[in-house]
Amino acid sequence: MQRTFSIIKPDAVRKGQTAAVLAMMEAAGFRIVAIKKLSISKPQAAGFYAVHAQRPFFDSLTTFMSSGPAFVLVLEKENAIADLRKLMGATNPANAEEGTIRKKFAGSIEENTVHGSDAEETAAFEIGYFFAGYELV
Ligand code: ATP
Numbered sequence: 001m002q003r004t005f006s007i008i009k010p011d012a013v014r015k016g017q018t019a020a021v022l023a024m025m026e027a028a029g030f031r032i033v034a035i036k037k038l039s040i041s042k043p044q045a046a047g048f049y050a051v052h053a054q055r056p057f058f059d060s061l062t063t064f065m066s067s068g069p070a071f072v073l074v075l076e077k078e079n080a081i082a083d084l085r086k087l088m089g090a091t092n093p094a095n096a097e098e099g100t101i102r103k104k105f106a107g108s109i110e111e112n113t114v115h116g117s118d119a120e121e122t123a124a125f126e127i128g129y130f131f132a133g134y135e136l137v
């Protein structure tokens, strides 16, 4: 069993797509270990996406991520990290495969519905960034 971290981003929450995204995750075999709704502040978004601090889209990305409520969640299944990335689809929805979350819901390369950890170390960092150990059940 492996755990990964995900965010249902503010665009999807605004558009009322939260339950549909969660349903796709559960249908794909993910168990929801923890979930909460919160408004991510711009400094919190900057800390979370610190690896992208030098990218030209960093200011826009952190503004978007703090633009409204989001859901943060921890998901569990075998091969969870790679399988969630597969279910999400490509960063740019124009390149996302049929049947993926981003193909179905994402509006742009920035407002792309969902986040998923890209490696074991980032999953551990990202889970710890938003959840305490006692919240993971
Ligand atoms: P995430 O990290 O959110 O799961 P990802 O791993 O597919 O997405 P990254 O390259 O890590 O993509 O980029 C992080 C986020 O930054 C993207 O999901 C998207 O919201 C935004 N982003 C990435 N590239 C661009 C870009 N060229 N222009 C605007 N926003 C971008």
Ligand code: MG
Pocket: 116, 118
């Ligand atoms: Mg990423």
